Amino acid sequence: MSKNDKPISDFKNSFEEIESALESTNFRSRAWGSLKADKVAFASVAVVIFLILVAIFAPFFAPKDPLFQYIDGLSDVGAPQGLGRHFLLGADQSGRDVLSRLIYGARVSLTVGIVATALASFIGVMIGAVSGYLGGWVESFLMRLTDIVLAFPILLFCIALIAVTGPSTKNVVLVIAFAYWTYLARIIRSQVLSLKEREFVIAARSLGLTTPQIIRRHIIPHLIPTIIVYSTLGVATSILIEASLSFLGIGVPLPQASWGEMISEGQKYFQTAPWLLVAPGVTMIIAVLAFNLMGDWLTDLFDTSAMGVKR
């Protein structure tokens, strides 16, 4: 157009080039690349996948029936057998196999952790995003509601709810979800409040995008790192809350095994049979740690600052 405005470089109109470039930045290859580079992340993802597989295929992994009380699980004086060939992680006070109970317990604990958190995240993100983006009386109403739920101490709140609904796995999941969504809703709302003032959101509005389109395309994707961090933390917290409820005897009903129930029972025999406490305790620590570390890795992966940077 003018002699002054030289093009920065020669125009290349081949869209093949663009498409191949788009492929190279696709998500899966980036995720795999960063996993290979980061040993801690790799280990945490491996542990999480392993735990989930173990929970799903518990009957294949478990060497014995978790509920059967084996006669040889107890010594002559009635004390539980220690670690050995028959019972790899020992037997418990009723003669049941600890390893098998741990494996079946993973089913309960992970289900409670993951389902409760997914439910809580969904409620929290929706309420947070909608109230943050729309503002006005919608925001006031939803946030006061959040405050009311938030005002109760989470464990006490769960105990009270369980007392009303009665202990069952389903109720434990619902109760934890109902107590936990508030944290995410508050955080998401404050993020949305600042996001909706960002110029690219205003630009999208002036381009004529609808509100649901803007929330889906320009708001939610930016919340993903936050959602993932709080969800992975949430899985860990939910496992702990479930354990606490079981510990208090109002969690998953007996004789079903869960890690919390095992710890609760195990601590009674700590001096004579420490493996009853140590085995579920260590398993839980590993599981909670793995979820947290995986959360860290996912945050890095979704981080916008790392986006599009070729290494």
Place this chain on the structure above:
Amino acid sequence: MTMNQIPLVEVTDLKVYFKGSAGILKSRDIKAVDGVSFTISKGETLGIAGESGSGKSTLARSLIGINKPTSGSIAINGTQISSFKNSALRPIRKKLQMVFQDPYDSLDPRFTIFESISEGLQIRNLAKSEIKDEIANLLQTVKLPVSLASRYPKELSGGQRQRVAIARALATKPDLIICDEAVAALDVSVRAQILNLLQDIQQESGISYLFISHDLSTLRYISKNVAIMYAGKIVEIGSSDNVLTHPQHPYTKALISAVPNISGKRGTKIKSVGEPPDPANLPGGCAFNVRCHDVLPQCSIETPKLLLNLNDSKVACHATANNRNSDSSKGGELHV
């Protein structure tokens, strides 16, 4: 362009008030934009100058529907848009686009350049193959290599990002692009590139601009007409040659004399004392009266009207109005 033709944009007595922080007894409205009127014809550029708090950005945001006007009207090609409901407004709203100040914030960092620009196209219902061609065209219009389409904003320089923002705005085939301090954040050497690019696009497509800037020199270069805003009101409006070479309003004079100039020392120095007022707490009468050198008794009581001046610019000032009445040969011109 004949006089009776409908202007592209006609803004009449636009007011945008915000609820101020509620005091114990009463809440005071913040009058961000307070009775602004102007027109922009096809292919023209109106520049709006003003300092922080003058309401120029609120004005821009109310035009694209981000801030709801309290009263007044905005008409595009004769169609009122301020009275429409949001969804009815969508097809008309795309006729007005905006290019923002901060090229680091106006593009979604998670979107590739291709994705960002295609958002502007989606409202036009194009086929997939057409979208690619159109994006290639748009990138060429803003003089960017098409190979950048797969990049993320982070990989681009500030000037390149601003070109992408312009391409995205052009994607909807708008009639008017509002440039809100669109070159302020750019390096000096890149600024001229963008200004020239905007002019090239205007010459080719006949698009209009509303160019908002605190920089009078840039406005002088890019715009045919210019409006000076102070505390939510236009205090002087007219052709940029008239307003910037022969300013009438004391505020315009002060503003011009404050502009540092590369071509030598500052001219006649009219020092303005004090600072721009707090929009929540404006002085009565003419809002400039507390900083003005030419202040008359009525200035603190009565708000001056925007009146047509001798040289076809409009000025809202009691003193210039009096001068003109008493001595029409002396316009209070400022030769610099």
Place this chain on the structure above:
Amino acid sequence: MKLDSTVNRIPTVVRVNSVSVGFPNRDGMDEVVHSISFSIDVAERVGLVGESGSGKSLTSRAIMQLVPKPGQITSGTVLLEERNISDSESKIDWRGSEIAIISQDPLTSLNPLVKIGVQISEMLIHHKGMQKSEARIESINLLKSVGLPNPKRTMNQYPNSLSGGMRQRVAIAIAISCKPKLLIADEPTTALDVTIQSQVLDLIESISTENQTAVLLISHDLAVVANFCSRIIVMYDGRIVETGPVNEILNFPKHPYTQALIASVPDLFDTSRERLQTIPGSPPIAGRINLGCSFAPRCTHASDICLTHIPKLEVSSDADQEVACHNPLKRVSS
């Protein structure tokens, strides 16, 4: 710039001797400021002009010996009145008292939780050993001298209750509290409105004249520098490309970059609306290693040698002007 042997010359306040600044990377150092030398005389006002990434702010931080970590001064010395202050053993009591700095945004340089009065008095008590009551009176005088309308009230206020312009005045009051010999003003008006900008620049100008304080004004805005300084240093990609008296630089630039930079700024009083001259491309990314002149890819005057040899800063033949260019522009008599 001028030779020391010149008789009756004005004494130098600060001399920067081939200072380089680098940031460590995996394989060593990314040098972003390359061997810069200049000096500032007593009461002289020097403008340091450059675009983003030109190294102008790092240069000012290097004078203060405050290069942000992990960056470091890799070579060169800074002399404050013949005293080497870049020596790691030298005391840092000159900082704030002999060389003071005003930053772009006083909100970041003022402590938001401490009253303004305390922040000024602190300087006086620390550097001048004043008593508290004495420092208070002096602080009020300082605030009055920078044009704050109600200095006594301001003493008890916190920084965020003031407007941007007023905060910058407070920052100036703190900077001049110990009557420094050099005031470094790093984009002091970029965040301010035009009318406030001219007020603040006028204030710094009058302080400089009154106290015989030298000022190093760092700006991306040639117009601001043109009105304020007597000498200009133009930086590009970590190097000084041209330096000289303000009128020479603006009217007869020798470096193609300086010339293009001047031509790309619109003039308020230019009614011709001639198309602005532009510099193609964007400023280079700091830290890249260049074989030749780093402006060469954007330069309309570049020749083969520009791509292979980095030009040295040399005194040009016909004026008190130095330029680093293989093909300097000829002075056209107008």
